[in-house]
Amino acid sequence: MFEVHVCKAALREIKQLVFKPISRRVYSKKMDEYRRQADIEDLGDAMDFIDGTIKAQVEHANEDWEVRDGAWHALHSYPGGPDQDPHQDFPAFETAKALLKRQLVQESVIVALMNGTKIIGYPGCTGGRASMQKRKVLVLQRGDVLFFRGGLAHSGAAYDKENYRLHCYVCIRGIRQKANSTEAVVFDTFRRPKCLEAIDSRGDLTAHKRDEGDYICGDCGRAFSNRNTRNKHRSRKHLQAVVSDAEQVEESDSSNGSRMEVDTGEGDGDESGGGPSGDAEESSEEESSAGRATRRRVARRRVVRRRVRRRVRGERRGRER
Structure with missing residues (x-):
């Protein structure tokens, strides 16, 4: 969506910001040494162009959507480290409030300033829950823009190279939005009634029943449920x-x-x-x-x-x- 020279100019502007570590897990006090974030308060020429373009696209899609002042953040990832834990940008109760009042939900935007920008998504997983089987890794190239539902479960991916990208919140007019209201997402789990061990997917549960069954064949040692x-x-x-x-x-x-x-x-x-x-x-x-x-x-x-x-x-x- 954005030309290469715009992305390069925006990259030069955000590199002058002061980045602070962020947590890999929501609600955790331990900071992630591989991820940092900076609030963008003063917009340079490139960032002002990106901000105006995204605002026009958002308002054209729905007149009740808006990108407020101070909604932009720059994200910086170092090489290495694990993937971020899944989360959603807007709490479930705020999404429900928006649906009741306006029949609309908040959105989030990612702008890739570099090739190989990645985000892990769980399509169809909202409301604070996600299925491990639905995990998808989306790779963006420089200039790509990703719009997604604010209540969608997603997480930051690990990188092999240093990466910078932009993120902003799309709010709903007339509905207050608390700052830094990220909410944790938990994975759906399956449990066997006899051992109560938590399993992430139905396929893994079937394999667990096959390997850890209660009835053992005395001739070959194979287990059966x-x-x-x-x-x-x-x-x-x-x-x-x-x-x-x-x-x-x-x-x-x-x-x-x-x-x-x-x-x-x-x-x-x-x-x-x-x-x-x-x-x-x-x-x-x-x-x-x-x-x-x-x-x-x-x-x-x-x-x-x-x-x-x-x-x-x-x-x-x-x-x-």
Whole structure:
């Protein structure tokens, strides 16, 4: 919106101001060593041009909006440090009062004097609450102007390079506005009824339930928030695996036993001298041995399944106790 030469001139003007540290957290007495602020009382030529332009834009948007004298501040950030805690520029009760009287809310304005100016916003989050999942980082370039609702949750971002920018309040005619009325914003939290641990988002709550569930699978250690889900997991993953392994062992044992019986039968036929009668007897013995092996395999499989089921039931009863 503003030309480069205007931004550079305004930057030279505000660098002559006396900046004072501001707090990173609202209501905190500890000052932030990475952020400073200066009130702009006397406007130079560049700042006077910016002030007049913004006033014209604001009044054109709504005749009840106004930028009052002393509404401009210069913000200075040093490289490093954490992001600022979320806050809103106007208290919730003042926003509510403006809505009741004028069906209008206050606004705030950011003017970027340098490239890479950043602000963290939480779209749709007003009234002193914000959702961590809605966090958005908006990057402005030199000359950009950002208008946003005064009750919107937002915060200053950390910088890799030194940054200067302008900020002003847009008030409503006929409604008083206290100076420095910034209000803190708290994040929405989700809690599990059993552990009462505060979680920032629904996604993190789901992950927490999955990792810290009350019902643990004794075979793999996975946690579940629901007992039925844990039991289904065990029957599908672990019980079937045990039965499959047992069946493979039984098949291997039965095939080895059948092979030994067949070899023994062939040896007896050779000793008896062979012949049609001997071949028929050998074939009958092979069929009967194969039938016995099949019956033994089926019986073993039933025994293994019964044992597995008894073991699972015993473990379930033990955990329920």
